[in-house]
Amino acid sequence: MEVLQDQNWTPLGEVGGQYSPSILLLLLLLLYKSHQQGAPAARTSLSVLRRSSASLRRSAAAFLGSPSADAPVSSSMPPSADLGRVLAVITGASRGFGRAVAKDVSRSVRPGSVLVLVARSGPELRALQAELIQSEAGRAGLQVEVVVADVGQKEGLEEVLRRSKRAFTEEITHLVLVNNAASLGDVSHFMKDFTNMAEVDSYLSLNVSSALCLTAGVLQAFPRRPALRRTVVNVTSLCALQPFPSWGLYCTGKAARDMAFRVLAEEEPDLRVLSYSPGPLDTAMQAEARSKTADPNIKQSFSDLFAQGQLLTCEESCSKLMKVLLEDSFTSGAHIDVFDV
Amino acid sequence: MEVLQDQNWTPLGEVGGQYSPSILLLLLLLLYKSHQQGAPAARTSLSVLRRSSASLRRSAAAFLGSPSADAPVSSSMPPSADLGRVLAVITGASRGFGRAVAKDVSRSVRPGSVLVLVARSGPELRALQAELIQSEAGRAGLQVEVVVADVGQKEGLEEVLRRSKRAFTEEITHLVLVNNAASLGDVSHFMKDFTNMAEVDSYLSLNVSSALCLTAGVLQAFPRRPALRRTVVNVTSLCALQPFPSWGLYCTGKAARDMAFRVLAEEEPDLRVLSYSPGPLDTAMQAEARSKTADPNIKQSFSDLFAQGQLLTCEESCSKLMKVLLEDSFTSGAHIDVFDV
Structure with missing residues (x-):
């Protein structure tokens, strides 16, 4: 050292x-x-x-995914046994972290709950739906809706809202929105390479505008009322806080989202707003990062993480997210990293 | 207390x-x-x-604009007398802070320098051009180009680049880009009101994409070389760091820009990247904020700042920016507030 x-x-x-x-x-x-x-x-x-x-x-x-005994923990509050009777809208649910969230949420809700799973890929989404319906939660009455839609498009957002409203019942006690859908952006280039406004616009639309507008739409569709808890999760990254060479679009989009959700938390004190950073996950996005990152040092670091088995599984990280949601003691608007939990 | x-x-x-x-x-x-x-x-x-x-x-x-003797200062370095023989591209130059920057830069450059002033408003821009040409610097040979263009549009960006390249001469020793153009966004609404993706897309395009793409275009047009210093200024705000209710779009855009320029600073070590926050200025944007801000507390605070004469003039704030640029001792990528200087 x-x-x-x-x-x-x-x-x-x-x-x-x-x-x-x-x-x-x-x-x-x-x-x-x-x-x-x-x-x-x-x-x-x-x-x-x-x-x-x-x-x-x-x-x-x-x-390295092995927190020592004195690692910081978010709270000593005993967690709730479950999230209640939930309507959960989860974007990017067909694979990776979003898929893990869908499965974990399904195990943490009471009968009468509904999952609205959103992704562009129909086959993967329907496979997940089938799996969940056949699970213990499914047999106990969990309803699983799938919306094959691009949340980066106006029509996609509208379809998600329409289906979510239809799925809602008066018995629902907890609305949960997980804004997970995201793209990495072109990490094979540096900031000085981004001269094409259409490319940057498109990235920000999918990764920032769509999350903000879906959140706004869901909050309007299910306004504040006494018997309804409301939780909004922004799946974020360390890249929201730290600049990484050749990850310019990703860092920019995540920083924008973190701030937008901090403003939301200030504006809506009844709402529970969490920016959760799941850590370096062993996903398709990481594989893309390893193969395409332009900065040789960052690229090598990601390759090393992978080679040394130091990436987290989606399940490991998601269990930490669930702990935070069940404890429900986070400061609304806070950025909480998997390694904080 | x-x-x-x-x-x-x-x-x-x-x-x-x-x-x-x-x-x-x-x-x-x-x-x-x-x-x-x-x-x-x-x-x-x-x-x-x-x-x-x-x-x-x-x-x-x-x-309150009256720094005490023990207020923090960015450095004790003696500032340079001038910025050198400069090509300075300044967006949003027709009024407010951008106009003050154009005037201050014109007084801090050597003969043979060129200002490329960009704004959508032709008459105001041409009036500024006339004023600068008649000034002492203008009489000493400062060249002042005006580009009436919308940097939120691809064509506008291209025109700025074309004119900047044309204005460049081999005698230029310092390239300066000031990304000042920005809009406040609709502060009469809260985050939960923004369901229209086209509105959010448009805001991010003007306030984030255009600054990133102009910067990339300028850096490509004037690549690194031994005899050329290069400085990029991102005009930012406290809103990049702190959430303000009903200023959601503005906070989101400024946070995105700050991060993008931090990544740029990491990627281009020869470049000097500064995010400068000019403070609460007595401008048209502040008047808009006073009259339209939805959050009553924030609105009242801005009205009080105005009523009590506590807004800064653009000239006061700009002189601090010039001090930072002339000293040239800031950490590249840093966010420096007028009150830090």
Whole structure:
């Protein structure tokens, strides 16, 4: 850890990279943890390098998916046994993290609940629907609706709202919206390459506008009332807080979303708003990141995470999200990382 | 200040507001300063309320435009006398802060420099051009180009790039791009009202995509080379760091831009990237904010700032920006507030 005392460290991604993959992995790890210290600027991540080794070990353990006993926990509140009688709308539900969320939610709700699962891919979505209907929850009366739609299109959003309203019953006690659908953007380029407004517009529309407008539509469709809890989850990323070279669109979109949901939390005090960062997951998006990331150092770090078995499974991360939702003690609007839980 | 010890304080903008205008003004003031403490989450602003009264007084003095002797300064570096022989592209240059930037830059450059001033309003832009050509700098050979264009449109961006390339000469030693053009968005509504994707798309296109694509285009047009300094300014806001009720689009766009320019700074180490927050300015945008802001508490706070003469003039704020640019000691990618300088 001697290298951490070196005053000459420069930010991750410095051109003409001079770092070994293992040091970059550590840097990435520290970037991944540094937002816990409330570090808003890139330079702040460097100060994290100079923290105590105990803190570093805790960060490392947490990052590697094996939180130590003294890792921070969000709360000591005993979690509720379930989320109640839920109407849950989950976007990007056909695979990856969204699929894990759908399955975990199905196991945490009371009979009479409804899942509205949204994705572009019909076959995968219907396979999940069949699986859930045949599960214990399904046999106990869980209703599973699928909406094959592109939430990046106006018509897709309208269809999700229409189907959600139709699925709602007076017995529902908890509305849950999980804004999970997202795309990585072109990570094979740097910011200076993005001269095509249509490409940037399209990315922001799918990754920012659609999440905001779906959320607004759902809140209008199911307004505040005494017997209805309402929870909105924004699936976010460390990239909302820390810049990563060649992940420009992704960072920009996630930062925009985090802020939008912070404003929402300020505006709607009855609403529970959570920005949950699921960590580095072993998903198709990560595979895309490993093969396409332009920045050689970032690319190598992701490859190392994968090769060393340090990516989280969607199920591992999702169980932490469920813990946070069941405890329900988070500050509305907060960004909570899987390693915070 | 006793009220600051109260543990029951809730975030600014709580529905059913219970705060007096003066307390809200203080809250707004503290929100305005709290990012100096590196506070990323809304809840963190509350901890600022519990800081020492000395710190509070300093914050208050700084917010009110009368920095005390112990106010933080960005650096003790002696500033350069000028920016060099500059090609400066300034968007939103016809009025407000952009106009002040154009005038200040014109006074800080060497003969042979060129300003490329961009705005949608032809008459105002041409009036500024005439004024600058007749100024001391103009008489000493400053060239002033005007581009009447909408940078929110592809064609507008292309025209700016075409004219900038034409204006460039081999004698230019410093390329400066000031991304100032922006719109407030509809502050008469809350996040839950934004169900129209076209409206959100359009806002993000003008306020995020256009700044990113113009920057990319300028960097491609004038690539890195030994004899050319390159500086990119993102005109930002406290709203990039702190959520303000009913300023959802504005906060979202500014947060997106700050992150995009942080990524750019990581990717291009030779580039100087500055996100400068000019503070609460006495401009048309502020007048719009005073008359239209939906949140009654925020609206009242802005009215109070205006009524009490506490808004900054564009010239006051711009002189701080020029100080930062001339000193050139900021961390690339940093968000620097007028009250940090």
